[in-house]
Amino acid sequence: MLAVHFDQHGGPETLYLKEVAKPSPGEGEVLLKVAASALNRADLLQRQGRYPPPQGASSILGLEASGHVAELGPGCQGHWKIGDSCMALLSGGGQAQYVTIPEELLMPIPEGLTLFQAAAIPEAWLTAFQLLHFVGHVQAGDSVLIHAGSSGVGTAAIQLARMAGAIPLVTAGSQHKLQMTIKLGAAAGFNYKEEDFSEATLKFTKGVGVNLILDCIGGSYWEKNVNCLAVDGRWILYGLMGGADVSGPLFSKLLFKRGSLIASLLRSRDKKYKQTLVKAFTEQILPHFSKEDPQCLLPVVDRIYPMAEIQAAHGYMESNRNLGKIILELPQ
CATH class of the missing domain: 3.40.50.720 (NAD(P)-binding Rossmann-like Domain)
Structure with a gap:
């Protein structure tokens, strides 16, 4: 699969696309075929060498993603089936064509939202919540x-x-x-x-x-x-x-x-905490993204960049000009 990669810490120019091994889902994990991922400040800091991923997390950038379930690992409880569209909170790995996630950290995409809008939700909205x-x-x-x-x-x-x-x-x-x-x-x-x-x-x-x-x-x-x-x-x-x-x-x-x-930080929290957070958010907040809801919530998307333009996407975020989220579109 293709993934965003860098060999040394530095500016956006260090980023490029590299072919790496596709991960396999472990016990209770789902393999997500990524359609879109969003940039976060943590991605910039990790690229600069100032924010290493937590122990055991993927070294690939990307803390949130949307896409479709491609494979179910052993021990999955049946909440998800192959082909389901969903979005996910990640500790890393979202800026690649595939990523593995504990099934409890997946969320359904609210009806009426695109995969690009959905990619703008998990890290930002769960952090705010x-x-x-x-x-x-x-x-x-x-x-x-x-x-x-x-x-x-x-x-x-x-x-x-x-x-x-x-x-x-x-x-x-x-x-x-x-x-x-x-x-x-x-x-x-x-x-x-x-x-x-x-x-x-x-x-x-x-x-x-x-x-x-x-x-x-x-x-x-x-x-x-x-x-x-x-x-x-x-x-x-x-x-x-x-x-x-x-x-x-x-x-x-x-x-x-x-x-x-x-x-407070979210990325380094343990799995149980994140599961509790995702469950509460899914039950209490996700229904309000519906257009029929009088308090309709809206993920704000500023720009969408093809994955190949990852350097430009990082440069744009560093310029502090964005209003809302910067999205990466992954090749399908």
């Missing part, structure tokens, strides 16, 4: 500040926060991105390049601050995050796009607010 509900314990009426609001996780978190009865606020780097987030349900958006999002957040909340922050930026935002965090607020760190270093009185400021700083 996990951050809001499993980690952040979001409640109706909570105000939620979502950094990188136009990203895959950001666009999912806006919609999921609204569904939970919370008030989503976002940061983004352009008016065009902010307009898109408002259409998705953000109550307000702040251009971090043109204004102090912390002061704008405090103004919007009448000085109270936000109950929950979803932060993929890290170091460069710490002071502004603490500044606009409400008393007893939860600040969830799930990325370090703005660096890992903190210089200043973080602890005293956080202590004064009685704030909680919680770090």
